[in-house]
Amino acid sequence: MTTTPALSDQQKKSLDDILARLKDEPGPLFPILHAIQDELGWVPDETVPAIARALNRSRAEIHGVITFYHHFRRHPVGKHMVQVCRAEACQAMGCTSLEEHAKKTLGIDYHGTTADGQFSLEAVYCLGNCALSPSIRVNDDIVGKVSKERFDEVIAELRNA
Amino acid sequence: MTTRIYVPLDSSAEAMGAKKTAAAIVAEAEKRGEKIELVRNGSRGLYWLEPMVEVETPNGRVAYGPVNAKDVAGLFDAGFLKGEKHVLCHGLTEEIPYLKKQERLTFARVGIIDPFSIDDYTKFGGFDGLKKALKMEPAAIVKEVTDSGLRGRGGAAFPTGIKWNTVLGAQADQKYIVCNADEGDSGTFSDRMLMEGDPMCLIEGMTIAGLAVGATKGYIYCREEYPHSINNLNVAIEACTKAGYLGKNILGSGKDFELIVREGAGAYICGEETSLMESIEGNRGLVRFKPPLPALQGLFGKPTVINNVMSLGSVPIILAKGGEFYKNYGMGRSRGTLPFQLTGNLKHGGLVEKAFGLTLRELLYDFGGGTISGRPIRAVQVGGPLGAYVPESQFDIPLDYEEYAKVGAMVGHGGLVVFDDTVDLANMARYAMEFCAIESCGKCTPCRIGSTRGVETIDKIIAGKEVGKNIALLNSLCDTMLNGSLCALGGMAPYPVVSALKHFPEDFGIDKTAAA
Numbered sequence: 001m002t003t004t005p006a007l008s009d010q011q012k013k014s015l016d017d018i019l020a021r022l023k024d025e026p027g028p029l030f031p032i033l034h035a036i037q038d039e040l041g042w043v044p045d046e047t048v049p050a051i052a053r054a055l056n057r058s059r060a061e062i063h064g065v066i067t068f069y070h071h072f073r074r075h076p077v078g079k080h081m082v083q084v085c086r087a088e089a090c091q092a093m094g095c096t097s098l099e100e101h102a103k104k105t106l107g108i109d110y111h112g113t114t115a116d117g118q119f120s121l122e123a124v125y126c127l128g129n130c131a132l133s134p135s136i137r138v139n140d141d142i143v144g145k146v147s148k149e150r151f152d153e154v155i156a157e158l159r160n161a
Numbered sequence: 162m163t164t165r166i167y168v169p170l171d172s173s174a175e176a177m178g179a180k181k182t183a184a185a186i187v188a189e190a191e192k193r194g195e196k197i198e199l200v201r202n203g204s205r206g207l208y209w210l211e212p213m214v215e216v217e218t219p220n221g222r223v224a225y226g227p228v229n230a231k232d233v234a235g236l237f238d239a240g241f242l243k244g245e246k247h248v249l250c251h252g253l254t255e256e257i258p259y260l261k262k263q264e265r266l267t268f269a270r271v272g273i274i275d276p277f278s279i280d281d282y283t284k285f286g287g288f289d290g291l292k293k294a295l296k297m298e299p300a301a302i303v304k305e306v307t308d309s310g311l312r313g314r315g316g317a318a319f320p321t322g323i324k325w326n327t328v329l330g331a332q333a334d335q336k337y338i339v340c341n342a343d344e345g346d347s348g349t350f351s352d353r354m355l356m357e358g359d360p361m362c363l364i365e366g367m368t369i370a371g372l373a374v375g376a377t378k379g380y381i382y383c384r385e386e387y388p389h390s391i392n393n394l395n396v397a398i399e400a401c402t403k404a405g406y407l408g409k410n411i412l413g414s415g416k417d418f419e420l421i422v423r424e425g426a427g428a429y430i431c432g433e434e435t436s437l438m439e440s441i442e443g444n445r446g447l448v449r450f451k452p453p454l455p456a457l458q459g460l461f462g463k464p465t466v467i468n469n470v471m472s473l474g475s476v477p478i479i480l481a482k483g484g485e486f487y488k489n490y491g492m493g494r495s496r497g498t499l500p501f502q503l504t505g506n507l508k509h510g511g512l513v514e515k516a517f518g519l520t521l522r523e524l525l526y527d528f529g530g531g532t533i534s535g536r537p538i539r540a541v542q543v544g545g546p547l548g549a550y551v552p553e554s555q556f557d558i559p560l561d562y563e564e565y566a567k568v569g570a571m572v573g574h575g576g577l578v579v580f581d582d583t584v585d586l587a588n589m590a591r592y593a594m595e596f597c598a599i600e601s602c603g604k605c606t607p608c609r610i611g612s613t614r615g616v617e618t619i620d621k622i623i624a625g626k627e628v629g630k631n632i633a634l635l636n637s638l639c640d641t642m643l644n645g646s647l648c649a650l651g652g653m654a655p656y657p658v659v660s661a662l663k664h665f666p667e668d669f670g671i672d673k674t675a676a677a
Contacts, residue, residue: 026461027423029443034424055443068445071385071427087347088542088578091592092505093533125429125596127386128350129173130578131208131503131510140388144176 007046014039015047019054028055029065033072042073078113078120080158082106083137086123089130098134099123101148105155118159163196164242167215167222169272171204171357172389173350178229179212185230186214189237197242203358205272206512207259215254218244224254259528264490265514266498267475268351271358277396279404282361288406290480294369295414302373303329306476308484310496315341315432315469316544316573317649318495318562324466327456328374331464336376338367339441339460339467342383342390343425343432346545348576351500351512352470356383356390359474360397361406364420366473368407369480370466371418379418380460382437384425394422429600433648434467436602447604448648471500471574492518495561499572505579506532517572522556524577536581540665542589544573546596547653549660550586569660571653586665590658591619597654608651611642615658622669632662632671 007015018035022028032051036043043066052059066072084102086095103109106119113120129135132144136151143154168174168183183199190197207213210226214236223244225236232249239247251257265271274281282288294302307322328336340363344352355362367379383391398420401407409417423441425431431440435449438460459465475497479487488496495517501524503510508530515524525531525538532538540550549570558564565572580589594615603609618635622628639655646652662669 027442030423030426030440033426061444064445065443069426069428071425087596088546088589088592089348089504091589092578092580092584124386124427125600126345126347126349127172128344128353129176130348130350130505130576131507131512132173132176132211133505135176137386142172142176144173 007044011040011044015050019050023054029057029062033066037072042076045074076113078117080119081122081137081139082119082155083122083124083127085125085127085129085133085135085137087126087130089126090134093133095134098136098146098148098151101151102136105152119155163198165198165200165217166242167200167202167217168212169204169358170201170276170389170393171211172353172387173208174204174211174213175389177211177227181230182212182214182228182233185233189233193237195237195242200275202274203271203276204354204512205254205260206268206354207257207509208511209509210251214241216241216244220244220253222254224251224257225249226251259509259511259513262528263514264498264516266478266487266490267362267471268355268359268500268512268514269478270362271354274359276358276360276393277400279361279400279406282359286481287361287477288365290477291365291368291406292412293480294372295412295416297372299329299373299375302369302480305484306373306479309479309487310484310491310494311472311475311479311487312495312562313469314471314475314499314574316346316571318572321468321472324456324468325370325374327454328376328464328466331457333464335378335461335463336374337460337463337465338370338374338376338379338473339434339438339465340367340379340381340473341432341434341437341467341469342381342387343437344387344470345384345429345432346547346574346576348504348542348545348578349502349574350504351502351574351576353387353390354500354512355470355474356387357393360390360394361401362474362477363394363470364397364401364407366476367420368411368418369476370468370473372416374464374466376464376466377417377419379420380441381420381422382425382431382441383422384431385427391422391424398422428602429596430602430648430650433602433650436648438465438467445602447602448650450647469574490516491561492516492559493561493563495563495572499560499575501560501575501577503529503577503579505577506534506538506581507579508533517561518559520557520559521551521577524560525556525579529579532579532581534581534583536583538579539582539584540580540586540589540661542578542580542657543576544571545576546593547649547656548573548576549656550589550664551660552664554664569656569663571656586661586668587619587623587670588668590661590669591616591623593654593657593661594619597650601650605645605647605651607642607645608647608654611638611646611651612654614638615642615654619658625670628670632669635662 213226215222312318436446500514597612
């Protein structure tokens, strides 16, 4: 695990802006956490006290919410997020061997990030592309009918981009 | 003359390269000096043909697919702008048997219109239901929905009209309409297809719900895994608000309805209605005890209608054509149509909207064309990760909520995941428990601990350790989860396990006679 550095001035400013903009929404915590992760790439632990103060909730509550949801990340991730679907429809089309291939090709396990900081790998449970299984998601794009060769092509395209 | 060409913007079409296909068509037309108008539509749901390109001709729209960027020059050469023949040509789209045999009510416009065009939407019957509802008393709107026989399409099949009636009768300064768009089940994509391909249909359905129960605010809770749905909904909401169909003083009626899209964060449990509302409120997605019912104390403690995308998306046509019209489809107490989703190992995966009452065999072979691997179908999981594995001996049972419940299975939201004979059902049973353990909210013991013990017990059975004793233990554990869990996650995770054990005991290393 990398230790989390203190927030930069730029990050602090982003956080303040987000809190000022969203704290009065009904049920503001989700929009705030999404905005932080979209802007900073993850939700650093250092943001928790400021969020708690702005919403008049305890730090434990905010921490509890962040850790409950798979999507919110407490550590930085690679430039490209690669998610391999391992739900039933993808299993029916052989995603188990695709999972192994992905781990081997990238040289990392789930929740890992490559040494060059290019790729992070996560499992995902359904991308809603079940008629064209097996599926992966790369950042916001879904790729269907992913053979091992197709997986390698996608990764190569991103590496060369 | 300008030729109109359709290339879907649907996520699954884009997953097969639709964006590149669209760009190639535009570039090729420019190169050849041909005038075209490119429309990004939703998908027709013939997913094995995606990216499916359609060309408008005087005879109707002609389909080509799957069209990859490299095929585009050849299509121009063959004269596809005039709908000419080509090896990828499938003739008139409406005449493709897969589509022609369907009964599309909820999906009547998906794949046909530009999802962001108010003109397209109204041209194909959009807002007819809303216009009628604006002239009706709230109780009359609720009655229309009750008369239609519509039941919750998310899986629980609770009568929608009864739910609405409870909210209508509740007294409060604020009421809410919440749309459950947390479509997390494997083998489902109908919510996504509608949100991407006809988002105004959902907006209209929710607005009608608001008028029916006296709610002025609605939330759509959409899963984070559907970024295109979230985007398309937001664009459509803006367009509808601008055109006066949403927001303050809808079409001059003096009625208001405001709609907000909320993004989930990758928790399967938030598809459970009370957990979903906790999530909107900004809490851990822990399931709430019922009562109080959400209809009386739901979002922010206020009376709330919470329905699935398909339920709300069926409301506009029910209002437009009347409850009787909708009720005439279906069988028994399962009225109307269900968009079945054909997925997994099938040649022709896609969306088939049909009235209740057809059989799995018709869907798997007449529509699905059998497996893509060419091997026999061995098991079909119906209704998502919490649905039973159905063996071939049950393929002829009509798809009807009650008929399926009789055999310990469920129709659910109509998602079918097909497996060929290479599947190991003991592994799938283990996965069902593993998935439940990963996604359990942790509030109740049977689900939180039962799922982990379930994985361990199945591991022992697979390893051949005291099989008889462990099978008895697994059955007892499933019984506890089924009857003792707070919500459907722990309460239904045993369905795939028990059905796998019952119908495919050989996969657990026991012979059929011993299992009974």
